[in-house]
Amino acid sequence: MNAPTASVSLNNIKVACSQCNLRELCLPVGLTEQEFSKLDALVGGRRKVKRGQSLYRAGDPFEAIYAIRTGFFKTDLLLEDGREQVTGFLMAGEIMGMDGISNEAHTCNAVALEDSEVCGIPYAMLEQLQQEIRALQHHFYKVMSREIVRDQGVMMLLGSMRAEERLAAFLLNLSQRFTARGYSPTDFHLRMTREEIGSYLGLKLETVSRALSAFQESGLVNVQQKHIQIVDIDGMKKMLSRQANC
Amino acid sequence: MNAPTASVSLNNIKVACSQCNLRELCLPVGLTEQEFSKLDALVGGRRKVKRGQSLYRAGDPFEAIYAIRTGFFKTDLLLEDGREQVTGFLMAGEIMGMDGISNEAHTCNAVALEDSEVCGIPYAMLEQLQQEIRALQHHFYKVMSREIVRDQGVMMLLGSMRAEERLAAFLLNLSQRFTARGYSPTDFHLRMTREEIGSYLGLKLETVSRALSAFQESGLVNVQQKHIQIVDIDGMKKMLSRQANC
DNA sequence: CGCGGGTTTGATAACTTTCAACCTACGTGG
DNA sequence: CCACGTAGGTTGAAAGTTATCAAACCCGCG
Numbered sequence: 001m002n003a004p005t006a007s008v009s010l011n012n013i014k015v016a017c018s019q020c021n022l023r024e025l026c027l028p029v030g031l032t033e034q035e036f037s038k039l040d041a042l043v044g045g046r047r048k049v050k051r052g053q054s055l056y057r058a059g060d061p062f063e064a065i066y067a068i069r070t071g072f073f074k075t076d077l078l079l080e081d082g083r084e085q086v087t088g089f090l091m092a093g094e095i096m097g098m099d100g101i102s103n104e105a106h107t108c109n110a111v112a113l114e115d116s117e118v119c120g121i122p123y124a125m126l127e128q129l130q131q132e133i134r135a136l137q138h139h140f141y142k143v144m145s146r147e148i149v150r151d152q153g154v155m156m157l158l159g160s161m162r163a164e165e166r167l168a169a170f171l172l173n174l175s176q177r178f179t180a181r182g183y184s185p186t187d188f189h190l191r192m193t194r195e196e197i198g199s200y201l202g203l204k205l206e207t208v209s210r211a212l213s214a215f216q217e218s219g220l221v222n223v224q225q226k227h228i229q230i231v232d233i234d235g236m237k238k239m240l241s242r243q244a245n246c
Numbered sequence: 247m248n249a250p251t252a253s254v255s256l257n258n259i260k261v262a263c264s265q266c267n268l269r270e271l272c273l274p275v276g277l278t279e280q281e282f283s284k285l286d287a288l289v290g291g292r293r294k295v296k297r298g299q300s301l302y303r304a305g306d307p308f309e310a311i312y313a314i315r316t317g318f319f320k321t322d323l324l325l326e327d328g329r330e331q332v333t334g335f336l337m338a339g340e341i342m343g344m345d346g347i348s349n350e351a352h353t354c355n356a357v358a359l360e361d362s363e364v365c366g367i368p369y370a371m372l373e374q375l376q377q378e379i380r381a382l383q384h385h386f387y388k389v390m391s392r393e394i395v396r397d398q399g400v401m402m403l404l405g406s407m408r409a410e411e412r413l414a415a416f417l418l419n420l421s422q423r424f425t426a427r428g429y430s431p432t433d434f435h436l437r438m439t440r441e442e443i444g445s446y447l448g449l450k451l452e453t454v455s456r457a458l459s460a461f462q463e464s465g466l467v468n469v470q471q472k473h474i475q476i477v478d479i480d481g482m483k484k485m486l487s488r489q490a491n492c
Numbered sequence: 493c494g495c496g497g498g499t500t501t502g503a504t505a506a507c508t509t510t511c512a513a514c515c516t517a518c519g520t521g522g
Numbered sequence: 523c524c525a526c527g528t529a530g531g532t533t534g535a536a537a538g539t540t541a542t543c544a545a546a547c548c549c550g551c552g
Contacts, residue, residue, distance in 0.1 A: 077398065077402055079402075079406070080487060083406065085401065085402040085405050085406050087398050087401055087402070098390075098391055098394055099391060099394050099395050099398065100391070101387050101388055101390075101391035102388045102389075102391035102392040102394075102395055103395075107395050107398065108398065127380075127383060127384060127387070130383065131377060131380070131383075134373075134377070137373060137376065137377075137383075138373060141347050141373070141390070142347055142348045143348075144344075144347075144387070144390045144391070144394070145344055145345060145346070145347035145348035145390070146348040147394050148344055148345050148348075148390070148393050148394060148397065149345050149348055149349075149353050151394065151397035151398070151400075151401065152323065152333050152345065152353065152354065152397070154397075154401055155331065155333055155397065155400055155401060155404060156323055156325075156331040156333070158401060158404035158405055158448055159331050159404055159445065159446070159447070159448035160325070160329065160331050160445075160448065162539075162540090163539075163540070193497090193498065193499090194498075194499065194500095195498085199405065199406075200405070201405070202404055202405035202406065203540075203541090204540075204541055204542080205498090205499080206499090206500080206501085206540090206541075206542085207539095207540060207541075209499060209500055209501085210500085210501080210540095212500095213500075213501085225498090225499080225548085225549080226498095241326060408507075408508095409507080409508070439529090439530065439531090440530075440531065440532095441530085441531095449508080449509090450508075450509055450510080451530090451531080452508090452509075452510085452531090452532080452533085453507095453508060453509075455531060455532055455533085456508095456532085456533080458532095459532075459533085471516085471517075471530090471531080
């Protein structure tokens with residue numbers, strides 16, 4: 001057993017991307033061993049973020065992007081009057097902070113919704129490494145592009161759906177992302193409050209609550225506080241295509 | 247006079263980025279002459295798109311991104327039921343098509359709202375050239391990041407503003423972009439219909455029309471069909487910060 | 493055991509959409 | 523060159539959806 005000695009600080013434990021069970025979510029496939037070892041050297045190390053704490057705040061100088069190892073985050077913007085607009089919810093394997101590239105400062109806040117751990121990837125080094133690993137460059141463009149496509153989807157949701165449709169789309173999206181991580185597609189725990197869901201969906205918290213109650217009423221879901229059980233996932237999907245029938 | 251012979255097809259006229267008066271909008275600053283000549287070789291050539299025509303459609307294989315030389319575009323998604331969601335309006339110097347990187351296919355349609363001309367930039371070659379010109383890599387990441395930030399702004403608009411606030415934000419955004427291109431900040435021509443504005447802002451065309459009428463009523467703007475004259479630009483800006491006072 | 497954040501539910505108000513009629517400008521073809 | 527057709531725009535009244543305000547509830551935690 002190679003137990004670490006006391007002199008090895010926990011902070012020095014580097015992430016080994018090559019060993020990470022999330023690498024298929026966050027890295028390109030088909031890297032060589034050599035490429036992996038370069039990558040392992042790049043990743044700056046893990047950082048724990050306690051529930052409620054910020055990983056970064058709007059205005060902070062941009063230095064790194066972050067891959068979530070464990071936990072759950074929201075990103076939001078604060079308006080002058082103190083109201084917040086949640087712009088995204090992020091889970092393990094997803095990448096945060098790319099908004100900061102354009103101005104060399106973050107434009108939103110990233111707040112942990114549960115105790116979480118992230119891998120920091122210093123951006124300057126990432127740009128450097130992309131010169132050496134073409135697959136990484138290609139992959140990273142894809143990641144950013146995916147973010148743009150995701151945002152377009154949210155714009156569509158906010159621009160053209162009604163409250164219940166928005167909530168159905170939201171739950172189905174979560175379901176799909178949990179599935180991709182090996183969790184149940186139909187049973188999950190909401191890490192965010194109704195107010196945060198509402199902010200993300202452009203609704204008030206009461207409206208979110210009412211929509212959930214309505215779904216329960218129709219037998220689409222069981223809601224117990226933050227625990228959601230999707231009973232009729234096809235019925236939920238029909239809520240989205242329903243617009244096609246009007 | 248070096249008049250082209252008949253054998254010189256118009257299609258062969260290459261763009262010279264180094265000569266383009268929009269290069270400051272679309273390229274990094276500080277490129278060397280040598281770098282510029284590489285770039286000139288890269289850009290695939292101009293393409294004219296007549297009003298109403300598509301530059302690309304959702305589902306088209308992704309081959310290139312496009313910089314707008316002249317004209318005006320909208321990007322939109324078509325829902326199953328035929329309704330459209332406009333996701334952006336783009337003008338000279340702006341770059342389109344980055345949504346296509348993630349799936350190697352475009353996810354939206356790009357339609358010219360007036361006779362336009364674009365520079366196609368084959369994506370594979372762009373990735374290649376970034377290996378040679380670091381400044382280009384950095385710049386292009388910034389462009390994509392800016393797109394993400396822009397989308398966040400739209401999400402905020404759709405998620406937390408009322409009809410008149412949305413329209414005010416929209417007009418001020420146009421004003422600012424026209425200004426950056428040397429046009430009047432207060433006098434401009436809308437290239438899109440009320441319906442397209444409405445789709446972009448998550449409103450019905452009648453609501454857009456009413457909001458414009460209300461602005462005219464309050465002496466904020468003069469509206470004559472598609473010609474907009476902003477009379478009280480500070481008043482418009484107050485419409486946005488107004489939320490802070492409630 | 494009680495407090496407080498988060499949630500649910502009801503009644504009312506505010507906003508936006510819908511439906512409908514009418515108007516305006518522009519391009520086409522006689 | 524003018525008339526007419528049509529797409530786009532404006533306005534009004536009614537309906538629908540969501541927000542707001544208010545009260546009560548639930549549950550975890552100190």
